[in-house]
Amino acid sequence: MGGRAGGHAVVLGASIPGLLAARVLADAHEQVTIIERDELPDSHGGRRGVPQGQHLHAVLARGSQPLDELFPGLVRDLATAGVPSGDLLGGIRWLQSGLRISRIDIGQPVLFPSRPLLESPVRT
Incomplete structure (x- = not known):
């Protein structure tokens, strides 16, 4: 990309697709916010909203x-x-x-x- 598009991108969901989307958007935007309904664990713990976790x-x-x-x-x-x-x-x-x-x-x-x-x- 020819530099940053600027602005703020918002991603819904902190599972693998959301995290990958946020990573790609971080190259084009000054700020990326991920909104997730579950509390994210500090370590390698599972999340309540991921039954197949x-x-x-x-x-x-x-x-x-x-x-x-x-x-x-x-x-x-x-x-x-x-x-x-x-x-x-x-x-x-x-x-x-x-x-x-x-x-x-x-x-x-x-x-x-x-x-x-x-x-x-x-x-x-």
Whole structure:
């Protein structure tokens, strides 16, 4: 962008999409405010308004790339923090319609962070 557009941008929601939108808007606006109905935890705790927050989350290779561009070192920091990683089909057991899919490495790296562990450094 050819400099800052100025002004004030407002983003509704402090989940991953809202945080990513705020990060991109921060390059073009002098001030960005995120409005969130939940109280945000100080650490890696979950939020009341995110019922799926305790489920396994996967950050695919194509998702890691823009995250690392917007937040340099994020993927490395997650790995250093002990976030499990592996291959998309070889690193996890998948069930579909009650049947187990064969585990085989397909060359698609993936990180398996908890939602709070992913949101916390992005929010910071």
